[in-house]
Amino acid sequence: MSKLRDFMQIRLAQSQDRIDVDQIYREIISSATWLPKSVRSGPVSFATDSEGEVVHVAVDETTGVQGFISVWQPESFVHHLYVAPGFQQQGLGTMLLQSLDTWLPRPWRLKCTQANEAAFTFYTNVAGTLL
Numbered sequence: 144m145s146k147l148r149d150f151m152q153i154r155l156a157q158s159q160d161r162i163d164v165d166q167i168y169r170e171i172i173s174s175a176t177w178l179p180k181s182v183r184s185g186p187v188s189f190a191t192d193s194e195g196e197v198v199h200v201a202v203d204e205t206t207g208v209q210g211f212i213s214v215w216q217p218e219s220f221v222h223h224l225y226v227a228p229g230f231q232q233q234g235l236g237t238m239l240l241q242s243l244d245t246w247l248p249r250p251w252r253l254k255c256t257q258a259n260e261a262a263f264t265f266y267t268n269v270a271g272t273l274l
Contacts, residue, residue: 151235153242156198156211163208164200165189171225177258189213189223196222199242201235212239214247221253224262236265 156164168189175183193213201210210226221243226235243251255262 146233150203150205151209151238152202152204153199153238154202156200160198160200160202160208160211161190164198164211167208167211167225167227168192168223170228175259177256177260193223199239201226201230201239210235210239212243214243216247219247219249219251221251224253237269240269 165188169187172178172187173183195215196213197216198211198213200208202208208227209230211223212221213223214220215222221240224236224239226239240251253266255266257263
């Protein structure tokens with residue numbers, strides 16, 4: 144994880160990040176075997192699915208946006224947390240969650256279905272210290 148911290152910046156999403164964020168979102172949703180096929184193959188819009196939420200991105204100045212977190216701020220609700228496949232299991236999801244401490248009051252809330260095994264394991268592993 145310390146290696147990521149050397150070159151990854153977490154910041155508020157900007158308009159130019161929209162395409163990268165949407166691409167990551169579509170890639171993750173389309174490969175999520177725990178979702179019904181109709182959802183995986185149907186139209187997906189991050190802008191629609193996150194309307195009104197605050198979005199922060201993890202940016203590598205060389206490769207661009209590699210992950211993001213989207214929060215419904217009035218309820219401190221983490222709605223979306225996605226990391227590009229090439230950056231998964233390297234601590235980026237944890238970095239995105241930890242970045243909430245600088246601006247989002249606790250307690251944070253989220254929901255995650257057990258069918259999404261990778262996410263469920265991730266949240267279970269970090270819940271003791273972060274959520």
